Amino acid sequence: MTPFRDMRIAEAFQVSLAAPDDFEGWRDVARRLVRADIPPDRIVWDSPADQSADLFANGDRRLPAPPADAPQPRASRDFLQLAQSAILHTDSSRFPLLYRLLWRLQAQPRLMDDKADSDVRRIDELARQVRRDIHKMRAFVRFRLIEEADGERYVAWFEPEHHILRANAAFFVRRFNTMRWSILTPRGSMHWDAKTLQEGPPAIREDAPSGDPVEDLWRKYYASTFNPARLKIGAMLKEMPRKYWKNMPETALIPELIAGAQAREARMVDAGAQDFGEKPTTLGQIAEAIQSCRRCEIGCNGTQAVMGEGPESAALMIVGEQPGDQEEMQGRPFVGPAGKLLRAHLEDAGISEEQSYVTNAVKHFKFVPRGKRRLHQNPTAKEIDICRWWIDGERALIRPRLVLALGASAARSLLGRTVSVQKERGVPHVLDDGSELWLTTHPSYLLRLQDQGRADEEKKFANDLRKVAARLSELTR
Amino acid sequence: MSQTAIIAPKTILERLEILADAAKYDASCASSGTTKRSSAGGKGIGSTEGMGICHAYAPDGRCISLLKILLTNHCVFDCHYCINRKSSNTRRARFTPQEVVDLTLSFYRRNYIEGLFLSSGIVKSSSNTMEQLIEVARILREEHDFRGYIHLKTIPEADPELVARAGLYADRVSINVELPTVAGLTRLAPDKSATQIEGAMTSLKDSIVEAKDARKRFRNAPKFAPAGQSTQMIVGADAATDSDIVGRASTLYGSFGLRRVYYSAFSPIPDASAVLPLKRPPLMREHRLYQSDWLMRFYGYAPHEVQQAAGADGMLPLDIDPKLAWALQFRGDFPVDVNRAPRERLLRVPGLGVRAVNALIAARRQRRLHLADVGKLTVSVAKVRPFIIAEDWRPLLLTDRADLQALIAPKRSEQLELFAS
Numbered sequence: 001m002t003p004f005r006d007m008r009i010a011e012a013f014q015v016s017l018a019a020p021d022d023f024e025g026w027r028d029v030a031r032r033l034v035r036a037d038i039p040p041d042r043i044v045w046d047s048p049a050d051q052s053a054d055l056f057a058n059g060d061r062r063l064p065a066p067p068a069d070a071p072q073p074r075a076s077r078d079f080l081q082l083a084q085s086a087i088l089h090t091d092s093s094r095f096p097l098l099y100r101l102l103w104r105l106q107a108q109p110r111l112m113d114d115k116a117d118s119d120v121r122r123i124d125e126l127a128r129q130v131r132r133d134i135h136k137m138r139a140f141v142r143f144r145l146i147e148e149a150d151g152e153r154y155v156a157w158f159e160p161e162h163h164i165l166r167a168n169a170a171f172f173v174r175r176f177n178t179m180r181w182s183i184l185t186p187r188g189s190m191h192w193d194a195k196t197l198q199e200g201p202p203a204i205r206e207d208a209p210s211g212d213p214v215e216d217l218w219r220k221y222y223a224s225t226f227n228p229a230r231l232k233i234g235a236m237l238k239e240m241p242r243k244y245w246k247n248m249p250e251t252a253l254i255p256e257l258i259a260g261a262q263a264r265e266a267r268m269v270d271a272g273a274q275d276f277g278e279k280p281t282t283l284g285q286i287a288e289a290i291q292s293c294r295r296c297e298i299g300c301n302g303t304q305a306v307m308g309e310g311p312e313s314a315a316l317m318i319v320g321e322q323p324g325d326q327e328e329m330q331g332r333p334f335v336g337p338a339g340k341l342l343r344a345h346l347e348d349a350g351i352s353e354e355q356s357y358v359t360n361a362v363k364h365f366k367f368v369p370r371g372k373r374r375l376h377q378n379p380t381a382k383e384i385d386i387c388r389w390w391i392d393g394e395r396a397l398i399r400p401r402l403v404l405a406l407g408a409s410a411a412r413s414l415l416g417r418t419v420s421v422q423k424e425r426g427v428p429h430v431l432d433d434g435s436e437l438w439l440t441t442h443p444s445y446l447l448r449l450q451d452q453g454r455a456d457e458e459k460k461f462a463n464d465l466r467k468v469a470a471r472l473s474e475l476t477r
Numbered sequence: 478m479s480q481t482a483i484i485a486p487k488t489i490l491e492r493l494e495i496l497a498d499a500a501k502y503d504a505s506c507a508s509s510g511t512t513k514r515s516s517a518g519g520k521g522i523g524s525t526e527g528m529g530i531c532h533a534y535a536p537d538g539r540c541i542s543l544l545k546i547l548l549t550n551h552c553v554f555d556c557h558y559c560i561n562r563k564s565s566n567t568r569r570a571r572f573t574p575q576e577v578v579d580l581t582l583s584f585y586r587r588n589y590i591e592g593l594f595l596s597s598g599i600v601k602s603s604s605n606t607m608e609q610l611i612e613v614a615r616i617l618r619e620e621h622d623f624r625g626y627i628h629l630k631t632i633p634e635a636d637p638e639l640v641a642r643a644g645l646y647a648d649r650v651s652i653n654v655e656l657p658t659v660a661g662l663t664r665l666a667p668d669k670s671a672t673q674i675e676g677a678m679t680s681l682k683d684s685i686v687e688a689k690d691a692r693k694r695f696r697n698a699p700k701f702a703p704a705g706q707s708t709q710m711i712v713g714a715d716a717a718t719d720s721d722i723v724g725r726a727s728t729l730y731g732s733f734g735l736r737r738v739y740y741s742a743f744s745p746i747p748d749a750s751a752v753l754p755l756k757r758p759p760l761m762r763e764h765r766l767y768q769s770d771w772l773m774r775f776y777g778y779a780p781h782e783v784q785q786a787a788g789a790d791g792m793l794p795l796d797i798d799p800k801l802a803w804a805l806q807f808r809g810d811f812p813v814d815v816n817r818a819p820r821e822r823l824l825r826v827p828g829l830g831v832r833a834v835n836a837l838i839a840a841r842r843q844r845r846l847h848l849a850d851v852g853k854l855t856v857s858v859a860k861v862r863p864f865i866i867a868e869d870w871r872p873l874l875l876t877d878r879a880d881l882q883a884l885i886a887p888k889r890s891e892q893l894e895l896f897a898s
Contacts, residue, residue: 114843115836116850139530143587154586174515175524179586194519214583220490221584224497225535225545229744230760232538240534250533258536381555381564417667418555418564 013043013063017095020049021088021163030099034073035066040103045095049163049187075105078112085127088134088163097122133162138171140244143181144212154181157208157247165190169197184208215249222250228261280393283312290363290390296383298364303328308359308394315476316355316468317400318342319391321409321442322362325374333358338444342406345443345458349465351472357398361405361413362387376444384413395433401475403435404468407442425464428471436471440464492570493580499550499561500596503653504709504741506531508542508591508626511648511704521622523585523592525648529626530591543594543628544584548572548609552598556655556666558714558743561598571600574612581617585625592626592648593617599632607635607643614646626704633669633677640677641684641701649704649736652677654729657722661715678733681706685734705736712766713758714743718791720784723769727780730773740766765793772800775831776824797882801827804864805882814866815846827885828860860885 013033017025026045033043083098101119105111114120143154154176160168165183169190172183182191184203191198236254245251276295280286290305299305306323309332326336334342346356361384367374379387391413395403405411411419414437415429421439429437446457487495508529515524531540549571550561560567572580581593595613597606610629617623629647631640644650652674656662659671681702688701708729710722717725726738742763769786772778786803787793794802804811804827813822815837823834836854840846848870852858863872863881 110843113839115840116846116853118853121853135530139532141588145587156588171524171526174517174526176522176586176588177516177519178522212587214587217490217493217580218584218587218589220494221497221544221546222533222535222541224494225501225541227501227535227537227539227744229757230537230742232760233536235538236534236536239531239540248533254536261536380566382566417557417664 013038015043015045015063015095017045017047019163020047020090021166022047023084023087026087026095026098027083029063030102031073032063032066033099034102034106035070036064037066037070038064040096040100043096043099045092045099047095049090073102073106074109075102076109076112079105079123082112082123082127085130086123088130088167089126090162091126094126097126130162130164133160134164134168136244137164137168140240140248141172141183142248144209145214146209151180154179155208156181156183157203157205158183158185159247160185160187161243163187166199173197211249219250219253223253223257226257226261228257231258231261233258276389279396281397283307283394283397286390286393286397293363293390296386298322298362298366298379298383301364301366303365304331305363306331306333306360306365307363308357309333310357310359311354312357312398314355314357314398315401316351316357316472317395317398317403318356318358318406319403319410319414320358320360320406321444322360322379323365324376324444325365325367328365333360337447338442341443341446345462345465348462349469351465351469355472355476357394357400359391359394361391361410363390379409381412381418384409385416388413388416395435399433399435401435402468402472403431403437404465405437405439407445410442411439425460426467436475438464438468438471440468487570489576489580492572492576493546495568495570496546496548496550496572499567499598500545500547500594502560502741502744503545503594503596503630504539504739505628505651505707505737506540506542506545506594507649507704507707507737508628509704510736511626512700514624516622516624521624522582523623523625525591525624525626532589532591542591543626544581544590544592545594546572546577546580546596548574548577548595548597548606548613549600550598551600554599554666554668556669558655558665558711574609574616577613578616578621582621582623585623590625592623592628594628594630596630597632599634603632603634604636604639607632607639611639611643611646614643618646628704631677631681633674637677637680640681644681644684644688644702645699647702649707650681650702651707651709652681653709654678654725655709655711656715657710657712657717657725658715661717665714675733678706678708678729678735682734706733707735707737707739708733709739709741711743712740712763718787719762719766719769719793720787720791722766723773723780723783723787726766726770727773738770740770759795761795762793765795765799769793769799772803776800777821778803798827800825801860801882801885808881811864812866812872813864815851816841816866816868826861826864828855828857828864830855 015029079101086094086098097119101111101123104119111117112120115124137158137160141156141158143156146153146155165185165188172181173192176192178194180193182189184207186202186204189200189203191200280289287307290307293299293305306327320334323333324336324338327333327339333339362379365374366377366379366383368377403414405414408419408421411421414431419439421441425439425441429439431437440461441457443461446454446461449457508525509527511525513526516522529542531542533541535541547561550567551569551571552561552563555563577593577595581590584590585592593613595610597610599606614627614629617627627647628649628651629643631643631650631652633652654674655666655669662669662671684701685705688699691698692700710725712722722740729735729738740763742758742760744757769783772783773780782803783799785806786799793799804825810825813826815823820834820838823829823837824831833854837846837851840850840854845868848858848862848867851861851865851867855861862870863885865872
């Protein structure tokens with residue numbers, strides 16, 4: 001082999017830095033080399049972590065002495081700031097890049113403003129990647145609690161991409177000042193005992209604890225705070241790339257959360273979507289269809305549905321809550337005790353049966369069995385909302401001028417919101433088809449009251465019916 | 478209604494599941510913009526450093542920065558869009574203030590979170606609920622000297638004095654306006670009142686401004702919500718158009734000094750009320766609204782200009798961003814000369830962000846910029862090219878081409894609507 005006797009070999013200088021993140025060391029040497037007027041291509045940089053396989057790596061380790069009268073090199077503040085970050089990068093070309101920039105800055109003091117210059121762009125890029133790694137370490141370190149002889153210690157295993165451990169330790173000191181903690185990484189470790197920070201040797205994953213009971217809570221939180229109706233996997237990966245996943249306890253859940261998400265949303269929408277098909281065109285169709293309606297739990301309890309009753313031309317529609325025990329057995333609305341009370345009051349108010357169509361907000365009877373009896377249960381808002389399809393169908397066919405809702409369930413059915421009957425009774429509400437809605441209590445409520453309370457409420461009930469009667473005769477005049 | 482069955486007490490784990498699930502429809506998770514604090518010096522726990530930290534991301538793309546939970550999801554209100562409304566069939570649970578404190582601290586010490594975002598369903602009364610929320614913040618701050626981030630949702634119906642106390646412990650306070658229009662609010666949140674919400678936001682703003690003023694004069698004056706107040710609007714649950722929403726947001730920023738307005742695309746909730754639409758609006762709509770929000774806050778667009786980017790139906794285009802939509806409508810304002818144009822004009826160029834504009838302005842002080850230089854500072858020179866003039870580049874007729882949109886608009890990605898049937 002011919003000896004490669006290039007002038008550059010003889011004149012190349014090799015600089016070995018004490019550590020891969022040794023900014024002060026780099027700065028001192030770089031200043032000296034600039035003052036000695038050594039151009040960038042004659043320096044080979046090295047550090048313990050950057051095993052340089054450079055052809056010229058056998059350069060002179062003795063640095064040239066700068067002339068005594070050489071001026072101090074100049075560097076702009078933004079260069080120094082960027083350099084302090086960029087030097088933490090693992091790319092071994094960072095040292096020559098920084099020196100090249102420093103060298104060029106001597107002739108071009110505003111060089112750093114030229115953001116389109118390729119060296120400036122490169123240092124920007126390196127610094128940005130380092131800053132991001134620093135930020136992600138602050139975000140993704142996960143401590144696990146261990147009990148030591150002298151108290152608690154929080155220990156984390158983390159694998160940063162760049163040489164950021166030392167630069168980042170101050171953050172954890174500021175934040176967890178009163179805790180004792182250790183951060184172990186493949187390149188070194190940091191230990192804080194609530195007073196002093198100590199550096200330790202490189203560690204392996206097995207040096208760190210393998211779990212912490214609180215992680216179960218954290219995983220539960222992670223899974224619960226995730227909204228399956230909005231899957232944005234790309235956005236997640238952009239900010240939390242896979243390389244960090246292996247040291248974060250919650251990330252093991254991600255595949256199943258994603259797989260389950262689509263199914264969960266579809267279920268939610270399906271549960272809400274009630275495809276009733278075409279609107280019914282006759283009352284007979286409704287009467288038939290409600291018998292086989294299974295869209296809510298009440299419809300599935302095996303009872304018979306009860307259809308409204310009355311003339312199709314009725315100007316008044318009276319809406320109760322749901323059929324009761326008697327109504328269900330007979331298949332007719334308002335035939336039990338509450339119905340009797342209602343009929344008596346209607347007669348007193350002068351409202352004839354020929355004028356009124358009576359029906360219920362919910363078509364099936366909801367109850368709980370107690371021995372031989374069936375105890376009435378209120379339908380839920382959801383059940384009322386589902387059954388609204390049928391009552392809307394009845395209203396569309398009968399087109400009453402006036403609707404009287406008995407009790408809160410009927411009021412919810414007609415207004416689509418939770419209503420306080422006591423607050424909103426006695427005044428007309430306008431429904432979407434232009435008809436008038438009046439609210440009053442349900443007669444079964446009156447039946448549950450006693451003595452003076454009952455007398456008072458019945459008086460109010462009678463009063464409401466009288467107003468409805470008066471309004472009805474106005475509307476049908 | 479009767480409480481017949483006696484329900485076995487739920488474990489912390491079960492309650493965390495219920496109360497985190499119940500809180501997740503609040504979009505905000507920011508932990509930034511507050512004062513710098515640390516526990517250096519051996520007191521207390523925690524720190525805040527201006528920039529918030531996202532400690533994890535969920536597959537919905539959202540940042541997890543705070544422990545975001547409800548104190549309880551029992552609620553006497555019946556807002557249709559809300560999973561916790563009184564008439565919803567959802568499982569209910571509650572935490573005691575001490576339990577929330579313990580949970581927050583054990584998460585914080587393990588570096589899972591930046592702090593706590595606490596909200597609650599309304600139990601007993603609004604003031605009673607507010608007191609409980611404040612108690613959590615008080616224990617954290619006073620008993621544990623917690624220096625991390627606290628965001629308290631305040632309840633507009635609560636006693637104003639309580640709301641004022643919340644600001645003394647919290648970094649950020651927020652009240653949700655819920656829906657962009659008053660009509661929407663009346664229909665979907667019958668128990669809430671727009672006047673009351675705005676009244677509470679005004680008094681928060683006054684307290685924030687007052688405290689800032691006092692601190693200018695007295696160094697030890699108490700801090701009041703140093704990270705300001707924010708709000709959230711639900712998008713797609715009522716008939717409001719993007720144009721309505723943009724208008725409303727700009728009023729909110731203007732009148733109440735808000736730090737942020739969050740837009741939350743209405744998402745289907747289990748046991749939904751029948752009044753709600755079943756399907757969610759496209760997530761892209763939410764994204765476009767955030768982009769328009771950015772245009773107003775960082776790019777110097779007036780609200781009416783953002784509204785000009787919307788179509789005749791008042792909706793922002795979903796296939797292109799609002800800045801590009803605006804530029805396509807006002808082609809007369811282009812091309813812009815990157816070597817001479819003022820900053821405001823450069824910010825209007827589609828494809829040039831704030832950072833790119835700053836870099837261009839710094840670089841052009843050094844020398845004349847060519848198209849290749851612009852290419853180095855932006856993501857896609859092809860998108861920028863039709864709208865600029867550089868030393869060696871002039872778009873000629875490109876800016877006027879009728880098919881310009883097709884040339885530069887991103888290829889429509891089918892992923893936008895992964896779940897559309």
